[in-house]
Amino acid sequence: MSNEQRLENEKQNLLAIAESVEHVSVEILDSYNRSYKIVFDVSSIADFDSGANTFETTDRHEIELNLPVNYPSVEPELRWLTPIFHPNVSLSGYLDINDIGFRWSPEMSLVVICERLWDIARFAWVDTESANNYSAKRKWNEGAFEAPTDNRLLKSADTTPLGNVVHYEKINPAASQPVVETPEVVSAEIIEISGEPQPETPVKQPEVFVIDEKSAPPVIEKQATNDDDDIFIIE
Numbered sequence: 001m002s003n004e005q006r007l008e009n010e011k012q013n014l015l016a017i018a019e020s021v022e023h024v025s026v027e028i029l030d031s032y033n034r035s036y037k038i039v040f041d042v043s044s045i046a047d048f049d050s051g052a053n054t055f056e057t058t059d060r061h062e063i064e065l066n067l068p069v070n071y072p073s074v075e076p077e078l079r080w081l082t083p084i085f086h087p088n089v090s091l092s093g094y095l096d097i098n099d100i101g102f103r104w105s106p107e108m109s110l111v112v113i114c115e116r117l118w119d120i121a122r123f124a125w126v127d128t129e130s131a132n133n134y135s136a137k138r139k140w141n142e143g144a145f146e147a148p149t150d151n152r153l154l155k156s157a158d159t160t161p162l163g164n165v166v167h168y169e170k171i172n173p174a175a176s177q178p179v180v181e182t183p184e185v186v187s188a189e190i191i192e193i194s195g196e197p198q199p200e201t202p203v204k205q206p207e208v209f210v211i212d213e214k215s216a217p218p219v220i221e222k223q224a225t226n227d228d229d230d231i232f233i234i235e
Helices: 002-021 110-121 135-143
Strands: 026-030 033-040 044-049 056-058 061-066 077-080 220-222 232-234
Touching: 002 026, 002 110, 033 110, 044 135, 061 110
Parallel strands: none
Antiparallel strands: 026 033, 033 061, 044 056, 061 077, 220 232
């Protein structure tokens, strides 16, 4: 797939989400399909007022998504444009794939990233081990507010599956093993070695002697006598 086709597919995937889900909109910022603004209508937390010890809520989040020239070999560039009091979003708003729990792969779709951004916006996904906002991390660990702040999913149940979407599933090791059938052993009288048939082992036949009148040896008869010596008569 060419880079141009990949960019076109990703654009269509993002627009399909915006068309099928009322609380998501996508704006294309350039003519090369490389820059987008994603807008979420979502119940969320924008900031924390330490003086008043209260949270500032919001119902809208905007994120900028840019695709570098050498995308998809390198990951997209992400920036949260609106304030959000989230442990994994720094005050500058800049994010990388590791910040949102992914390891970049060229096969990863922008739809997967968009789904994760939505879960961050509604505080359905938090990773305190990789926190960038330590004040938000502390409040999260204290259980200072309930999460998720919005129970809606990014895609409705009847959303048509989108092309070029990579989802990751655990593989059942038992199911992934090939079934090996034991071959039936067939006996053969001829065994082939190196592709050439070998001769059968000869069967030893019993020895047969034929005696006829012409070739038969003379018969020796013993005549009885009164003497002690034996007398032989040859005919």
